[in-house]
Amino acid sequence: MPRFLSGIQPSGRLHLGNYYGAIREHVRLQDQGEAYYFIADYHALTSLRDAKALRANVFDTAVTYLACGLDPDRCVLFRQSDVPEVTELTWLLLTVAPMAMLENAVSYKDKVARGIPADAGLFTYPVLMAADILSQDGDVVPVGRDQVQHVEMTRDVAAKFNREFGADVFKVPEYRLGEAPYVPGTDGAKMSKSYGNVVEIFAEGRELEKAVMGIKTDSSPPAAPKNPDDSTIYKLFSLVAPDEREALAARFRAGGLGYGDAKKLLLARVDAAFAPIRERGKALRADPARVEAVLAKGAVTARENARRVLARARKACGLS
Ligand code: AMP
Numbered sequence: 001m002p003r004f005l006s007g008i009q010p011s012g013r014l015h016l017g018n019y020y021g022a023i024r025e026h027v028r029l030q031d032q033g034e035a036y037y038f039i040a041d042y043h044a045l046t047s048l049r050d051a052k053a054l055r056a057n058v059f060d061t062a063v064t065y066l067a068c069g070l071d072p073d074r075c076v077l078f079r080q081s082d083v084p085e086v087t088e089l090t091w092l093l094l095t096v097a098p099m100a101m102l103e104n105a106v107s108y109k110d111k112v113a114r115g116i117p118a119d120a121g122l123f124t125y126p127v128l129m130a131a132d133i134l135s136q137d138g139d140v141v142p143v144g145r146d147q148v149q150h151v152e153m154t155r156d157v158a159a160k161f162n163r164e165f166g167a168d169v170f171k172v173p174e175y176r177l178g179e180a181p182y183v184p185g186t187d188g189a190k191m192s193k194s195y196g197n198v199v200e201i202f203a204e205g206r207e208l209e210k211a212v213m214g215i216k217t218d219s220s221p222p223a224a225p226k227n228p229d230d231s232t233i234y235k236l237f238s239l240v241a242p243d244e245r246e247a248l249a250a251r252f253r254a255g256g257l258g259y260g261d262a263k264k265l266l267l268a269r270v271d272a273a274f275a276p277i278r279e280r281g282k283a284l285r286a287d288p289a290r291v292e293a294v295l296a297k298g299a300v301t302a303r304e305n306a307r308r309v310l311a312r313a314r315k316a317c318g319l320s
């Protein structure tokens with residue numbers, strides 16, 4: 001059975017891009033192997049320096065994942081900082097991580113190109129990520145396209161460490177892309193919190209209506225035939241209500257369906273699809289002790305794994 005492992009940045013209120021691009025995939029994989037997921041709060045420190053906000057975001061992220069269907073009896077959900085062994089492992093990996101490899105990391109290069117001063121934490125971010133993956137002996141890392149380079153770096157560093165210390169310390173993992181690696185936002189660009197074009201998983205009522213009815217469209221009149229593949233409304237609808245997708249495509253092509261009405265159809269489907277998730281979210285939010293207990297239980301298992309891997313690594317390099 002493969003072991004899946006993936007990390008989630010605690011970035012607060014998650015959206016349909018996160019859901020269809022990552023969360024739904026993670027939920028499905030629970031039945032296809034051993035599933036490990038963690039909330040990457042050490043990583044979050046490279047962009048968030050506000051203790052209260054970080055704590056709230058970690059809680060929100062855990063609530064979202066549980067509400068969306070992660071089942072603590074079928075997966076291990078934990079908080080990265082509950083496994084401090086990963087930071088020691090990061091140091092061991094840093095000693096074999098080539099500078100040129102890190103200088104080539106897109107996440108780092110992007111920030112520098114935008115004139116944002118980078119600190120060493122951001123620079124070495126991929127090595128902390130490698131330690132996350134290797135410390136759990138992960139086989140497969142389900143991620144979005146933006147994380148592929150980081151998994152490649154993990155493979156390089158793991159293989160190099162094994163080679164240089166002449167021991168089979170680390171498993172060399174693979175990445176796996178999900179079914180919906182690109183979910184468009186309400187303006188047609190990639191749905192992303194930083195673009196302000198999201199439909200949040202927990203949005204309801206007026207807020208949800210505002211987001212969906214605000215989807216940008218061209219100015220074709222209702223009577224005009226429309227190409228569904230050019231429409232953000234249709235793309236989102238296909239994800240939310242795949243069974244009705246062909247029928248909607250036919251109505252787009254036939255003409256007579258205005259964008260306003262198409263949005264109303266989409267709104268109704270999003271509202272219905274996420275209602276059970278919203279309800280579970282409310283129950284979890286009202287019971288923080290339950291959420292904390294899940295994370296505490298996950299931490300025990302994840303720490304056991306990390307201790308075992310770290311012991312192998314220390315032995316291979318000659319540390320006591
Ligand atoms: P982020 O919060 O951007 O780190 O994203 C968390 C996870 O959601 C990552 O696996 C991303 O690849 C995925 N994700 C975020 N936005 C989208 C999107 N618009 N389409 C598909 N996947 C996404």
Ligand code: TRP
Nearest residue numbers: 005006007008009040129132133
């Ligand atoms: N960097 C990932 C992101 O931004 C989160 C992450 C941290 C991760 N450690 C990981 C993902 C280990 C997979 C495996 O989405």
